[in-house]
Every structure is written in C-alpha cells, then in structure tokens.
Amino acid sequence: MYGKDKVIEFPVLNHFESNKYANELINKYNPNLIISIERAGLSKDGKYRNFRGVDFSDFNAKLDYLFEQIPNSIGVGDGGNEIGMGCYMEQILELDIYPHPSVIKTSENIIASTSNWGAYGLIAGISLVEKSNFLPSVKKGKELIEKSVELGAVEGLSGEPKPWVDGRSLEKDQICLEKLNSIF
Numbered sequence: 800m801y802g803k804d805k806v807i808e809f810p811v812l813n814h815f816e817s818n819k820y821a822n823e824l825i826n827k828y829n830p831n832l833i834i835s836i837e838r839a840g841l842s843k844d845g846k847y848r849n850f851r852g853v854d855f856s857d858f859n860a861k862l863d864y865l866f867e868q869i870p871n872s873i874g875v876g877d878g879g880n881e882i883g884m885g886c887y888m889e890q891i892l893e894l895d896i897y898p899h900p901s902v903i904k905t906s907e908n909i910i911a912s913t914s915n916w917g918a919y920g921l922i923a924g925i926s927l928v929e930k931s932n933f934l935p936s937v938k939k940g941k942e943l944i945e946k947s948v949e950l951g952a953v954e955g956l957s958g959e960p961k962p963w964v965d966g967r968s969l970e971k972d973q974i975c976l977e978k979l980n981s982i983f
Contacts, residue, residue, distance in 0.1 A: 809860040821864035833865055834921075836875040837914035840866075840882035840901025848899050850878040850955060863903045874905035875917040877965065878955075883908045913955075913965040916975045923979045932983035940976045941969050 807828075812820060824830075839847045839855070840863055847859040866872050866882055874883015879897035883905035891900040911917030919934060926933045935943065945962045948954075954963040964972040 809862055809865075811858060811860050814861060817861035818864045821862075821868065824865065825868055830869055832871045832873070833869045834873045834875070835862070835866065835882035835905065836918045837877070838862060838882045839880050840874075840885060840903035842880070842899040843888075843902050844899065846899070848880055849958075850880055850897065851958060852899065853958075866903050866905060870906060872905035873907045873909065873921070874903075875909045875911070875914050875921065876901075877911055877914045877917065881914065884910075913967070913972070915964055915972070919975055919979055923982065926983065932980070934976065934980055934983070937973045937976045937980065940973060944969060944972070 807824065809817075809820065809824075839849065839859055841861070842848060845856075846854050847856045848854050863882065866874075872883070874881060874886075876882070876884050878884075879887070879891040879900040881901055882903045884891065884900055885902040885904040886908055887910075888900045888902060891897055909917040909921055911920065919940075922934050941962075944964060948960055948962045951960070953959060954961050954965070956966045957963070962969050
C-alpha cells in the first residue's frame with residue numbers, strides 16, 4: 800500500500816470490541832509504524848479526557864489498542880492527555896501539569912507547545928530526509944483549521960468553536976509553518 804492514501808474508520812466501541820477491531824486491522828494491514836497526533840489516550844482510571852479534564856469517553860474511539868500492539872509508534876502531544884504521554888506520566892504528575900495523564904506509551908514522542916507544531920516538525924524532518932517538501936502551505940494550514948472548526952472542532956484552551964489553536968490566533972499559529980516552509 801506504500802504511496803496510497805487510505806482512511807480507515809475506527810468506530811467507537813467498548814474496550815473488548817475495540818481490542819478485537821484493532822487486532823483485525825493489524826492482521827489485515829500489518830503496519831510497520833503508527834503515528835498519533837493530539838489524540839487523547841486512556842488515563843489510569845479508564846477514561847478519556849481533554850486537557851480541560853472533560854470526560855468524553857463515550858465519544859472516543861479506543862485507538863490505544865493499536866498502540867499497545869504495534870512496536871514502532873510516534874506520539875505527538877502537548878498537554879499530557881495524549882497517546883504517547885504515558886512515557887512521561889510520572890513527570891507530568893510530579894510537575895502538576897495535568898491530573899489525568901495518558902498511560903499509553905509510544906516508542907518515540909514529539910512534545911511541542913502545540914501538537915500541530917510538533918506534527919509540522921515531524922513532516923519537515925521527513926521532507927528534509929526525502930528532499931521534497933511535504934508541509935502544507937500556510938494558506939492550506941489555515942484552511943485545514945477553519946475546516947476543522949466548520950466540522951465541529953473546538954479550540955483547545957477555551958473549548959469555543961473558533962479557528963484558534965491552543966490559545967493562538969491563526970495569524971500567530973501560522974508562524975511555525977511560515978518558518979518551516981522557508982527551509983525549502
């Protein structure tokens with residue numbers, strides 16, 4: 800499947816059915832790597848929460864089972880509740896950053912002030928290795944955020960349906976893409 804895009808929907812199921820579905824996907828596709836960007840991970844009490852502590856377990860697909868079984872994984876996060884931040888659970892609790900950190904670990908992690916920026920950094924790194932710019936343009940980055948809000952996403956800190964990213968206006972958020980794109 801290298802070079803082809805495929806979107807696979809992971810339905811919202813109970814834990815048993817989610818584990819079963821994860822096994823089916825792994826057996827069918829045999830993935831070498833899995834990446835999570837700003838995806839809530841299971842906390843110690845078995846719940847999924849956003850950074851503000853709101854429990855949204857009933858609406859969250861339990862992708863954690865994929866990350867527990869695929870050895871090569873990357874977690875991109877910024878708050879402590881994301882898949883991959885289980886690698887730093889003790890530090891997150893010690894620093895009193897977030898009371899319910901994810902317990903789900905990944906083999907590699909990218910921690911950034913906003914997960915979007917961490918993901919852009921990952922894409923820039925891949926672009927440098929492949930000698931081809933895979934980053935979205937600043938305009939496309941802005942459009943993606945606006946479309947996300949149009950489809951129901953909310954801004955991470957306020958919880959409001961506005962095209963901001965973790966307290967940053969689109970203009971301030973786009974600085975990262977501008978700088979990374981200038982490398983190419």
